[in-house]
Amino acid sequence: MxxxxxxxxxxxxxxxxxxxxxxxxxxxxxxxxxxxxxxxxxxxxxxxxxxxxxxxxxxxxxNEPVPQQHQVVNYPNVKNARPVIIIGAGPAGLFAALQCIKQGMKPIVLERGKDVKQRRRDLANINKQGLVNPDSNYCFGEGGAGTYSDGKLYTRSTKRGDVNEVLKVFTDHGATEDILVDARPHIGTNKLPQIITAMRETIENAGGEVRFDAKVVNLLVNFDKIEGVELSSGEKLEAKAVILATGHSARDVFEMLHRQNILIEAKAFALGVRIEHPQEIIDQAQYHCEVRGEYLPPSYYSLVEQVDDRGVFSFCMCPGGIIAPCATDHNEIVVNGWSPSKRNNPFANSGTVVQVNLEDVPGRNDDPFRLLNFQHQIEQLAFVAGGGNLVAPAQRMIDFVEGRVSVDLPTNSYLPGCKSVDLKNVLPDWIHQRLQKALPVFGKKMKGYYTNEAILVGVESRTSSPVKVPRDKETLQHPQVAGLFPCGEGAGYAGGIISAAIDGINCADAAFKFLN
Missing domain, CATH: 3.30.70 (Alpha-Beta Plaits)
Structure with a gap:
């Protein structure tokens, strides 16, 4: 029984x-x-x-035998099968590739960045020297932004596809089976690189291709049908289906589409800061204790408040985490957060952001770069305020709310360093004022949250793509280009590892229907 x-x-x-x-x-x-x-x-x-x-x-x-755990999928060999080009090796691209193989198609994954091993050197240069490689950083490279920024697998996108199917792929490639049962599953930045490498090996062993330093600069379109892509090297690759899974930070891809008269649209996103507390403050508040017990993990939180008819909310919360420099180009500051699998760092950080709508930013309604340019301007202001070398502008929490520059800053996890500034000079007034109002309210909701031991680090600006690449709801194809499948976070159809992976699977299935 x-x-x-x-x-x-x-x-x-x-x-x-x-x-x-x-x-x-x-x-x-x-x-x-x-x-x-x-x-x-x-x-x-x-x-x-x-x-x-x-x-x-x-x-x-x-009184029943316990069945064996699920079996690893045996992927067919697709070396000589019909090709599907996948631009981007993030979660959407990798899961699209695995689904292509299941459907009997050959994925050719093109990644502008480097493999996870080579990527580490570029990340070290970012953290230690403030040097950004525009093609290899926290956002670009094998595994995408998720590889080196936490691996949180929590999602609300349960209606778009089978979440357990995605989680099982991760366990098949080395993740612990805890992710199959935990309410807020998490892999950890220290473990994700090996898992991503194993997924790539599965693709290659089945006859698919994964190519690095392969930057797409042109889509080959003939009579409104996709025929392939052109790389920065001049090489051209042919395929009747292309899955565009380039992530939310690939600004040059949006420019490429616009240059080729392929429709893109401005899209709302969110902007703010990353807030870091000592982890013990969060544990005391959430677990109602002086010291967290050894059998409890570092605690997380989720906060949201309506301020002046606009949502202010925590985003991508990282217990026991580190604030990371996630710029993708020179002269800009972008911060994000990540945690190792044990979440055993002494700090807890979370993005705390305000929704940015189209009407908030002056400009032409038909300008697809309206919000992207706004995003970039704020990132450049943050760079100038920090003084260079990826030093980030920062302020203690109560000082921020009360409008004074902090005399000093608390010890924190942001390796390039922080500079005490008035963040009012970085953030737009309407974002700054809403954050000022929201933080004391958050402190009433969570004891200990509102404290000058917390630091606000600017800016958290890559919450989602500020550009949308439209697609048909049924076929998932771009309305102007047959065989082009906009996919994942960069196209505006996902928000995290799991939803991006599900969208990759769905786009691969749509490509199969299109080709057959």
Whole structure:
């Protein structure tokens, strides 16, 4: 007999299988000796009461053999199959490639940046010397922005596709099976490079291609049909289907499309700062304790408030994390956050941003670069305010709200360094004022949050793409170019690793239908 039930256990018990059997046996009114195995289906932390507990959905096998775990997919060899070109090797591109193979098509993945191993050197140059390689950085390269910026797998995009299918691909390639059950699954920046490498090897072993330093500069279009792409080297590759999965920071791709008279549109995004606290402050607030227990992970938070009819919200929260310099070009400051798998750094950071709509930015309504140019201007202002070498402008939290430059800044995780400034000189007034109003309110919602021990680092500007590449809802093709499939975050159809991966799968399926 197999039965499912919900159980509640203490943090000390949450990985103790024998203890979980006893709790499940009580819930199912049977004896623990009859339970031959327990499979955790979902697991989450409930910190609403005085005592923090784990809530789990479990499957109990009662006098039944426990089945083996899922089997790794055997991908067919597609070396000589019909090609599909995929521009970008981020989550959307890699999952599109794997789905192409499942459908019997040969993916040719073109990535402007380097593989994960070579990328590390460019990231070291960014952190230590403030030197940005425009084609290899935190946003560009194998695995995309997610590889070196956390690997959070939480998503609300459950209606777009099978989230578990995506998670299983990650476990097939080396991720722990915890991601299949945790309410907020997370891989960790330290583990993602090996997993991404394994995914690339799967693609190549099945006859697909993954090419690095392969920057696409032209789409080959004839009579409104895609015929292939041209690389910066001058090489031309032919294919009747192209999946455009270039990420939200590939500004030159938007310029390429506009130059070729392929429709793109301005799109709303969000802009603000990254806020960092000592992790212990967040733990004390969320777990109602002086010291976090050893069986509890570093805590996260999610905050949102309406201020003057506009949402102000936390974004991409990283417990035990690090603030990273994520500029993709010279003379700009962009910050993001990441965490290792253990989330064992002493700080917690989160983007805290305000929605930016088209009407907020002056300009022509038909200008597709209206919000992108605005985004870039703020990033350049942040660079000037920091004084160069990717030093970021920063301010203590209460000083920010009360309008004074901080005398000094707290120790923080941003390696290139921070400079104390008045962030009012970097952020637009209407964003600055909403953040000033929101932060004390967040402090009322979460004890200890509103403190001068917290630092605001500017600017958090790459929350999503400020440009949308339109596509048909049914065919997923661009309305002007048959065989061109805009995909993922860069095209405006995803917001994170999981939703991007799902969109990659969906675009590969759409390409299969188109070619057949």
């Amino acid at each position: 197999i039965k499912e039930t919900e159980i509640v256990c203490s943090p000390e018990q949450h990985e103790d299988i024998e203890a979980l059997k006893l709790i499940a046996a009580t819930a199912l009114k049977t004896s623990a000796q009859q339970i031959t195995g327990i499979k955790i289906l979902k697991r989450s932390i409930d910190a609403r009461g005085r005592k923090v507990v784990y809530r789990m959905q479990v499957r109990a096998y009662i």
